[in-house]
Amino acid sequence: MASENGGLDPIHQFEIKTLFPMEFFGVDASFTNSTLYMVLAVGLSAAFLIFSMRGRALVPGRWQSVAEMMYEFIANLVRQILGTEGMKFFPLVFTLFIFVLFCNVIGLLPADLFGIIPIPHAFTVTSHIIVTFALAMLVMTVVVGYGLFKHGLGFFKLFIPDVPLVLLPILVPIEIISFLSRPISLSLRLFANMLAGHVAMKVFAGFIVSLGSLGTLGILASVMPFAIGVALTALEFLVAFLQAFVFATLTCIYLRDAMHPSH
Amino acid sequence: MAEKSNTTHTEVPADGHKAVFPPFDSSKFEAQLVWLAITFIILYVVISRMALPRIGEVLEERQDRIQRDMDEANRLKEETDKAIANYEEALATARQKANGIAEETRAKLKAEIDAEQKAVEEKISKKAESAENRIAKAKEEAFGEVNKIAQSTTATIVEKLVGAKLSDQDIEQALK
Numbered sequence: 001m002a003s004e005n006g007g008l009d010p011i012h013q014f015e016i017k018t019l020f021p022m023e024f025f026g027v028d029a030s031f032t033n034s035t036l037y038m039v040l041a042v043g044l045s046a047a048f049l050i051f052s053m054r055g056r057a058l059v060p061g062r063w064q065s066v067a068e069m070m071y072e073f074i075a076n077l078v079r080q081i082l083g084t085e086g087m088k089f090f091p092l093v094f095t096l097f098i099f100v101l102f103c104n105v106i107g108l109l110p111a112d113l114f115g116i117i118p119i120p121h122a123f124t125v126t127s128h129i130i131v132t133f134a135l136a137m138l139v140m141t142v143v144v145g146y147g148l149f150k151h152g153l154g155f156f157k158l159f160i161p162d163v164p165l166v167l168l169p170i171l172v173p174i175e176i177i178s179f180l181s182r183p184i185s186l187s188l189r190l191f192a193n194m195l196a197g198h199v200a201m202k203v204f205a206g207f208i209v210s211l212g213s214l215g216t217l218g219i220l221a222s223v224m225p226f227a228i229g230v231a232l233t234a235l236e237f238l239v240a241f242l243q244a245f246v247f248a249t250l251t252c253i254y255l256r257d258a259m260h261p262s263h
Numbered sequence: 264m265a266e267k268s269n270t271t272h273t274e275v276p277a278d279g280h281k282a283v284f285p286p287f288d289s290s291k292f293e294a295q296l297v298w299l300a301i302t303f304i305i306l307y308v309v310i311s312r313m314a315l316p317r318i319g320e321v322l323e324e325r326q327d328r329i330q331r332d333m334d335e336a337n338r339l340k341e342e343t344d345k346a347i348a349n350y351e352e353a354l355a356t357a358r359q360k361a362n363g364i365a366e367e368t369r370a371k372l373k374a375e376i377d378a379e380q381k382a383v384e385e386k387i388s389k390k391a392e393s394a395e396n397r398i399a400k401a402k403e404e405a406f407g408e409v410n411k412i413a414q415s416t417t418a419t420i421v422e423k424l425v426g427a428k429l430s431d432q433d434i435e436q437a438l439k
Contacts, residue, residue: 046306050313
């Protein structure tokens, strides 16, 4: 009965279940379903990136071309926004992109694909604000850290726009607020997209079940939410990729401020 | 499963845990952060140390190979162009040479023909001249004979008729 309830409740899929309770030095490090999907995302992406390039073929096969495409996609993004000198941030941006992309996409797969795992639902790591916020704070820490390391106090020129002196008292606080809100917008964007998408999919999937239990007419009517569910699934795959791309792009844009604070 | 759900149900009103929206459940933050840090650092190390250098190497190798092949192709094309230019030049000189030879031969033949013609003409004109000379001489001789015959005839006629013998001088005078 509990699982049936969970089956229709759109929020149930976001619940964190502890699989193996663990604790190190008083810090809760329990192995949860979230942990499992983080490990899956990292394991699959690392395996994909390494094994696809095993052949080192001059003319790439399918897997290798996908890995190369991702590499060039992010490399071009970093080069366009940060320039050649910004390529030192390429591994960070690429890791963020891959991690977010794999977490997003793996969360979309029906859990039955991993039938060996004793969890009824797939879990989306990025649908938790704490995870996306931690990633956003990582980006902001790198931005502030690199900015101070590279430019010293000159980094704070970032908050002084190139305008007449009279306007500065108004604009400097605005710049500071906009800078401080960056990690919030960066993390909320990803979190909200993932959360809303999965809730919507679950709601429509729930309609199919509810309508299906109403008899023949209900089964016929349930075609509608089913069609919407299929369309939403396709849309969610697009969103999963798009949000990873947006996260990587914004990371680059924020890093540009660290490299060139004086606009 | 059912039992667990039941226990949470009974406990819910007590500590108010059930009401928490899972993404905002701060009691689960710690474990998520710990594992996010562990997995993300592992992924970063694997990507920056293994995956990216390998992909970059392969891409660079391919770029080099393409560049090399392009250079080679350009070189070969240049060579071909040069060969074509050489061929065309050779063809042009050959044609010019052939024209020259033809011209020369024509001139030589013309000169030979001209010379021969001239020689033949000269020979003919010389022959004609000598023939004319001979004819003139014969004519003169013949006229000389006629005079002599006329003289002797006159002398004979006069002698027969008159019976006087005329001197040659007189006869000559008379016949003139």
